Amino acid sequence: MDLQKEKLLDGIGRKILTALQENARIPFSRLGKRVGLSAPAVAERVKRLEAVGIIKGYHARIDPELMGRPVTAFIQLVTDTRYYPAVKKLAADLTEIQACHHISGEAAFMLQVRVAEVADLEAVVGRFSPYGQTRTAIVLSTTVDKREMVSLG
């Protein structure tokens, strides 16, 4: 399983991953030309990259602003160990929560939130404040967003 992985991540494999991160819908025929392989060969490679779990999925990226969710914020939560399960469950259940990380440091959780208006943050914060102290930072602008790009140095 690990030997396979090594073989898959040669120059061609990394080129394949780079191309599919840029455009998940590129036809195998064009992808093959780009990486120097025939279409069936590249299809086989991609299937194996999926099988070993390196490629976890293919997703359309939607503009959140056009979908009516323009506001992003981070909420940090200082809380006690006994509330961890409840916090995790709440984060999983709320559609406004984009990500929930358990982190080192004073705050136990870092939540990433997306809402329609700044005012909506109040309601989200209100759901977590019973478990501890919250600190909210509203995102004013995002200058870098490579989160779906894993760099393949």
Next chain:
Amino acid sequence: MDLQKEKLLDGIGRKILTALQENARIPFSRLGKRVGLSAPAVAERVKRLEAVGIIKGYHARIDPELMGRPVTAFIQLVTDTRYYPAVKKLAADLTEIQACHHISGEAAFMLQVRVAEVADLEAVVGRFSPYGQTRTAIVLSTTVDKREMVSLG
């Protein structure tokens, strides 16, 4: 442009977006069956969703752990207005930086970082510390990650 947008986001449009967020490589024929349209009709819809900018792209999701970048961290940077341009440029240039947000509150920037080892964080922090005071939180576990899913309530 805005009237078009409204039409595109009817029940069928939202179903299309949901399906493409789950699986960007679903064939139009199957997508059509799922949303109750013929393959050419659904292809036409998708093309228009791309044209108005609602669909911004299609991307393969890669497992960062299997690619040798298992460590995520958040770095907050308390800094002065005059350093903003330099910080933004540095964040854009470093491959370790996944996201750079300008935020409200004491810290001006929230950086999301991905590295191979905890020790590598030191080097990244070192690049930003000339501009101000940093506060680093290492991600111990991620319990929710819906960042690429825009909820279409």
Next chain:
DNA sequence: TCTGAAAGTTTATGAAT
């Protein structure tokens, strides 16, 4: 991994709603 053929998908066209 490749070539070549079979199956399936996308795209273009013209008609129907």
Next chain:
DNA sequence: ATTCATAAACTTTCAGA
């Protein structure tokens, strides 16, 4: 203006090598 049905072009998949 949008959708559908059909056909042509292309892509994927399955052989055999």
